[in-house]
Amino acid sequence: MQKIQLSVYTLLFLVLSIGILFIAREFLIPLALSTILAMLFIPICRWLELRGMHRALAAIVSVLVLVGAVGLIVFLLSWQLSGFTENMDKMKEQGLALFQQLKDWIDSRLGISPKQQEKIIEEQGNGGGGESGKMLAGFISGTFGVMVNTVLVIVYLFLFLYFRSRIKNFILKLVPRDEEGHTRKVIHQSAKVSQKYLGGLALMIVVLWILYGIGFTLIGVENAIFFAILCGILEIVPFVGNLTGTSLTAFAVLAQGGGGEKVLWVLLVYIVVQFIQTYILEPLVVGDQVNINPLFTIMVLVAGELIWGIAGMVMAIPLLGIVKIVCDNVPGLEPYGYLIGTDKKKKTRYIGKFRKTST
Numbered sequence: 001m002q003k004i005q006l007s008v009y010t011l012l013f014l015v016l017s018i019g020i021l022f023i024a025r026e027f028l029i030p031l032a033l034s035t036i037l038a039m040l041f042i043p044i045c046r047w048l049e050l051r052g053m054h055r056a057l058a059a060i061v062s063v064l065v066l067v068g069a070v071g072l073i074v075f076l077l078s079w080q081l082s083g084f085t086e087n088m089d090k091m092k093e094q095g096l097a098l099f100q101q102l103k104d105w106i107d108s109r110l111g112i113s114p115k116q117q118e119k120i121i122e123e124q125g126n127g128g129g130g131e132s133g134k135m136l137a138g139f140i141s142g143t144f145g146v147m148v149n150t151v152l153v154i155v156y157l158f159l160f161l162y163f164r165s166r167i168k169n170f171i172l173k174l175v176p177r178d179e180e181g182h183t184r185k186v187i188h189q190s191a192k193v194s195q196k197y198l199g200g201l202a203l204m205i206v207v208l209w210i211l212y213g214i215g216f217t218l219i220g221v222e223n224a225i226f227f228a229i230l231c232g233i234l235e236i237v238p239f240v241g242n243l244t245g246t247s248l249t250a251f252a253v254l255a256q257g258g259g260g261e262k263v264l265w266v267l268l269v270y271i272v273v274q275f276i277q278t279y280i281l282e283p284l285v286v287g288d289q290v291n292i293n294p295l296f297t298i299m300v301l302v303a304g305e306l307i308w309g310i311a312g313m314v315m316a317i318p319l320l321g322i323v324k325i326v327c328d329n330v331p332g333l334e335p336y337g338y339l340i341g342t343d344k345k346k347k348t349r350y351i352g353k354f355r356k357t358s359t
Helices: 002-023 025-050 055-086 088-110 114-125 131-162 164-173 177-218 224-236 240-255 260-286 294-308 310-329 334-340 344-358
Strands: none
Touching (some): 025 177, 025 294, 055 224, 164 177
């Protein structure tokens, strides 16, 4: 009976939590993102503090490292984008030609003439005279929101790093004294999950830049480095990101005048890179720190997108990894940790064999 009550309370807590996450998303998204980033930069802060640097200065240096990394990515994209825009006229012509071919195909297959197609498009576009104004207002509002959230993440990150001891002591004060050692272990494991996942993800993105850059260059994709960087960055959104990046590259190849054969080469590069990523990079770089089975990985990505949008998809896996650690260490919640987890033994055994053969 007690187990049934606990399950009911847990379900009610889950529903209430989802409601709070959705309603307060504008407040919680920058807070959660800065929390995860703070866990990533804690080792850097500790390393600097052990060498005599004041905690505030160490936190500032960590923030500057993050800003520098993001700035480097933006510089690389803008640098490659300058060469990409030079081919825009050619791509526009090819795109119009492809669009004309699509209209001819619809005419021959479905019997809808090009004039009828243009009339349908005009009717769809005349839904209201103020649509362009609304789009412009939405763009300005979205840009301003991104800028505000960026500033908030930077400020929160600095404050979390500076006051991390106080936050940790607050959590320890919430539990009985005989549970403090166990709680410290849970806090350490939660921080380690974010550190290993985000650190491994960053390293894997760099490797993907190299792999995609080599692959796209060999098959003759114009602005190959730009699309390689784009595909690597989109990897921060699991499953969806790599498919989106490859699809954009394939469409760009068509717009550049490449035929179906070159598109097939792009897909082949994608398949080869995904094979290397799944069977070599992820086991060696990311490892099994986020021990979540594929079912709940997909479910949490979908739920994250519905609740917090793209930001929810980016943060879904490390947050669920932290939730799993809490469930594994709180009496009564172990079944939930077991449900969302997976068997470590097979993965560990595979990694061990791979490392033995490589050494």
